[in-house]
Amino acid sequence: MPRWPDIKIGQRILLGFGFAAFLTLLVAAVSIYYLRGVGQELTSIAEQDQLLLTNALELQVAVEQESDGVRGYLLSGDQSFLEPFTTGQSHYSEAATELEGLVESQENRQLLSDINTLHHEFLKIAEEEITLHEQGFPQSAIFLWQKQGNEIKGDLHASLTGFIERQEGVISQHAQEAQSQQNQALVIALILVVVAWVAGMAGGIWISRSITRPIKSLVSATQAISKGDLTTRTSMSGTDELTTLGSAMNQMVRDLAQSRETTENLTAQLRDLVGTLEQRVAERTHELERLEELGRAIIDAPHDASTLP
Structure with missing residues (x-):
């Protein structure tokens, strides 16, 4: 696996973009998954x-259906009114069975048990009045139904109403909790976005510094060289473009x-050679001056001899 300094600059930039894209996709996936889970x-x-x-509510409707069937039969003696009574019992049984599977809290189970007990008493009274009517005592059956039946029906209706109101309160509470969970999910999503942004910025800064640091080193070395300091060297490792540069x-x-050293050596040698040449020229000049004086002395010697007395 190549070291980071060995990775080319273009590849570093691509890796940076890839890292940012990966973080973005990761945050999006996690947020969608979390929000989807909360939503489900x-x-x-x-x-x-x-x-x-x-x-x-089906229980309440079934009780009304049963009550209407019993009252209609007792008042008219028409057997067709017993059909709604029987249908109401079937509807009540189905709704009660499904409720038993849905209710979770012990308090709600107790309320449902109390409602079923009242309903059982309600059916018992209804069947007693129907039997009394069939035995030929319709007025007594109607009187007892209006007294006992309506009383137990009122209790049953009150219990069902209380149970329904309680469930409406639970629904309202769950709605508030749902809103709270949605807000929490949004906060978590925002936190993930911020974390991804910070990580992306940190990665970008790191990649930027890995590129700008050697560039600054090159600029500093270039400035020193331009001032004549040929001892300056760049200290970079790796095989990327900047290291190669x-x-x-x-x-x-x-x-x-090396060229400067060679030039300085040649200059020193030339200076020495010039000095030697200047010395030789001076010596030669001095020698010529002596010869000139000697020549003048030789020329002047006969003239001086002829002037002697």
Whole structure:
């Protein structure tokens, strides 16, 4: 696996974009998964609450259907009114059975048990009055139904109403909890976005510094070289473009330093040679001056001899 300094600059930039894209997709996936899970859970709770409330209302409707059937039969003696009574019992049984599977809290189970007990007493009184009517005592059956039947029906209706109101309160509470969970999910999603943003910024800064740091080193070395300091070297490791450029610059500076040293040596040698030549010229000039004086002395010697007395 290549080291980071060995990765080309273009590849680093691509890796940076890839890292940012990966973080974005990861945050989006996690947020969608979490929000979807919360949404499914809330939907399931809402559906269960609505189903529970619907079945509770079905109990109330079934009781009214049973009551209307009994009252119609007792008042008219028409056997067709017993059909709604029987149908109401079937509807009540189905709704009660489904409610038993939906109710979870012990308090609600107790309320449902009390409602079923009252309903059982309600059916018992209804069947007694129907039997009394069939035995030829319709007025007594009607009187007893209006007294006992309506009383137990009132208790049953009150219990069902209380149970329904309780479930409506539970639904309202669940709605508030659902809103709270949705807000919490949004907060978590925002936190994930912020974390991804911070991680992306940190990765971007790290990649940027991995590129700008060697560039600054090259700029500093170039400025020092421009001022004549040929001892400056760039210290970079790796095989990327900037490291290659730094190595080429170091080689160039070494070549310049070697050229300067060679030039200085040649200049020193030339200076020595010029000094030697100047010394020889001076010596030769001095020698010529002596010869000139000697020549003048030789020329002047006969003239001086002829002037002697």
